[in-house]
Amino acid sequence: xxxxxxxxxxxxxxxxxxxxVVMRFDxxxxxxxxxxxxxxxxxxxxxxxxxxxxxxxxxxxxxxDHFADAVLxxxxxxxxxxxxxxxxxxxRDG
Amino acid sequence: MSAVxxxxxxxxxxxxxxRAIVGDDERVLPNVSSRVNRTRVPAPFPVxxxxxxxxxxxxxxxxxxxxxxxxxxxxxLRIPVVPRAGGxxxxxxxxxxxxxxxxxxxxxxMNEIHExxxxxxxxxxxxxxxxxxxxEQLRPHGVFYPDDPASYPCSLVGGRIGTxxxxxxxxxxxxxxxxVISMQVVLPSGEIADxxxxxxxxxxxxxxxxxxxxxxxxxxxxxxxxxxxxxxxVPRPEVEFAAFFAFDDYMKAWRTTGSLTKSxxxxxAGVVLFDEWKLRxxxxxxxxxxxxxxxxxxxxxxxxxxxxxxxxxxxxxIMQLGRSEGGRYLGDxxxxxxxxxxxxxxxxxxxxxxxDGQAVPMSWxxxxxxxxxxxxxxxxxxxxxxxxxxxxxxxxxxDWGMFAYTNGAHRPWADYLVEIDVGIWxxxxxxxxxxxxxxxxxxxxxxxxxxxGSITACHGATREGDAELVPSEMGSSxxxxxxxxxxxxxxxxxxxxxxxMDEAYR
Numbered sequence: 196x197x198x199x200x201x202x203x204x205x206x207x208x209x210x211x212x213x214x215x216v217v218m219r220f221d222x223x224x225x226x227x228x229x230x231x232x233x234x235x236x237x238x239x240x241x242x243x244x245x246x247x248x249x250x251x252x253x254x255x256x257x258x259x260d261h262f263a264d265a266v267l268x269x270x271x272x273x274x275x276x277x278x279x280x281x282x283x284x285x286x287r288d289g
Numbered sequence: 290m291s292a293v294x295x296x297x298x299x300x301x302x303x304x305x306x307x308r309a310i311v312g313d314d315e316r317v318l319p320n321v322s323s324r325v326n327r328t329r330v331p332a333p334f335p336v337x338x339x340x341x342x343x344x345x346x347x348x349x350x351x352x353x354x355x356x357x358x359x360x361x362x363x364x365x366l367r368i369p370v371v372p373r374a375g376g377x378x379x380x381x382x383x384x385x386x387x388x389x390x391x392x393x394x395x396x397x398x399m400n401e402i403h404e405x406x407x408x409x410x411x412x413x414x415x416x417x418x419x420x421x422x423x424x425e426q427l428r429p430h431g432v433f434y435p436d437d438p439a440s441y442p443c444s445l446v447g448g449r450i451g452t453x454x455x456x457x458x459x460x461x462x463x464x465x466x467x468x469v470i471s472m473q474v475v476l477p478s479g480e481i482a483d484x485x486x487x488x489x490x491x492x493x494x495x496x497x498x499x500x501x502x503x504x505x506x507x508x509x510x511x512x513x514x515x516x517x518x519x520x521x522x523v524p525r526p527e528v529e530f531a532a533f534f535a536f537d538d539y540m541k542a543w544r545t546t547g548s549l550t551k552s553x554x555x556x557x558a559g560v561v562l563f564d565e566w567k568l569r570x571x572x573x574x575x576x577x578x579x580x581x582x583x584x585x586x587x588x589x590x591x592x593x594x595x596x597x598x599x600x601x602x603x604x605x606x607i608m609q610l611g612r613s614e615g616g617r618y619l620g621d622x623x624x625x626x627x628x629x630x631x632x633x634x635x636x637x638x639x640x641x642x643x644x645d646g647q648a649v650p651m652s653w654x655x656x657x658x659x660x661x662x663x664x665x666x667x668x669x670x671x672x673x674x675x676x677x678x679x680x681x682x683x684x685x686x687x688d689w690g691m692f693a694y695t696n697g698a699h700r701p702w703a704d705y706l707v708e709i710d711v712g713i714w715x716x717x718x719x720x721x722x723x724x725x726x727x728x729x730x731x732x733x734x735x736x737x738x739x740x741x742g743s744i745t746a747c748h749g750a751t752r753e754g755d756a757e758l759v760p761s762e763m764g765s766s767x768x769x770x771x772x773x774x775x776x777x778x779x780x781x782x783x784x785x786x787x788x789x790m791d792e793a794y795r
Contacts, residue, residue, distance in 0.1 A: 213572075215646065216579050224579050226648050233647045258629035261424065262437075263529035263594060266625055267604055273620030275535045275585055 204240035299345035310358040316349040333713040344393035353516035361479030372510040374448030377440040381752040382509040386786040416447025432522040435462035453507020455747030460701035461558035466506040473517035477778035510784035526594040531628035534616035535585040541614040542587035556595035563588040567690025641712040651712030658737035659746035687712035706746040730754030751787040
């Protein structure tokens, strides 16, 4: 059983990924705050970001299952990115 | 109840007649909120003129007989009728023309499954059923209805038939018109007609009489209202295979697309080619593309469905062809995840950018065309040049890139559904910017005609900027179109004005 602590819900400071994109949690991209001056970025507690990411993976799993009995894999990694830049399983599993 | 301001001949007496037909006050809705919510579709809309497009009253029938009586009433009183199913179209088929009002016939309560026939492989449904919900009911039987538009979670069978829908899996299974075996239609006179191949409700091919099925698929609600449809069922796929390939040059990706689509692999469900502008757009906030290196400027997506015995060996051919011109595989995780996300870009709020890069909410206009493979590179340059000109002149537009998607049912090698996606900041629309948008849209469509294409592969040519080009695209067959419309709808009540069909009455 985990204990909810308000202090844990404050997202970490953003890291700049590109001119337009920042990252607070691994593999969770956000538009850079300086690009959100007309419509300011909504502040999300950590649990809500996790809920959205988990919901996203649930949705993709549902999609695969809805359209076919199984997904055929090649077993191959990306040929455009080094392995450390691939979305991590840790993030996927929450 | 207080009087409502009607634009057409609809008044309180007419509303009472509608209530008498359906026998349920809850299904006759003259109130403002019910009409406002049935006024637009997801395509960019002149929000500053919302009221001009509102119907006078919405009706929600439950049977073909009710639809028939509603249409007879409209015909008697010369009241426009606009059919509407999910209201998810990307043109204005389900939107009343400016200033015309009339009855909006909303079929979403006609959502029953009437029959599942596993012996002759058909399912008969009402027009208000959604494909996702239908497939949930079909799954225990091991069969599948493979009509898969971008709006799969929310569009309805009746709208798919009315608009002549296009499916993301069409190369493998066909598009809506290939999957509808027969249908029941309420004609503009109110008569109920069974339309199919010859006289058989479950026959996929006949040479008796005239083949009317295609006439009643994709007419954009101008020839009648579908009240029942018998659909084809395919075996539920054993496996899905998706592979995405990255390129450092658009022309390499274009040539690879040609190789993939000419492979002759029967399980090929779709091949999509993203251009450089689309990649720049996706790098803004799409987790699959943000981390990609700068030399990824074009991407091809391939999807296959079928039995494992077919798809497994075919996937090896795809992997070979996809890399034949320097394509690099994006990996299983991105390929599978991005393919599973294929419906998600239907709603894209905040993906817009102003000229100085600020994120703003924009709605998504995808100007579609049907074009041959040979002209894709040239059309791409001309379309982007047009949009770029309008972006520089007005602050409300944004170029979200192009894709070309296999368009031929079962024969994917030579023609494509091609879209240029243009963001529009609707909150800033006024008469000047809306007219600019209409001009931009018309210029894009004219390029399609210049290159021997069609101005729409699936969205329909029902709104200004498109509709006025329908006669020139139809050419010598336009006279035939007008005679058919006039013969079936002598009073021009059925979705009047769409596709320039008012010309039939001049």
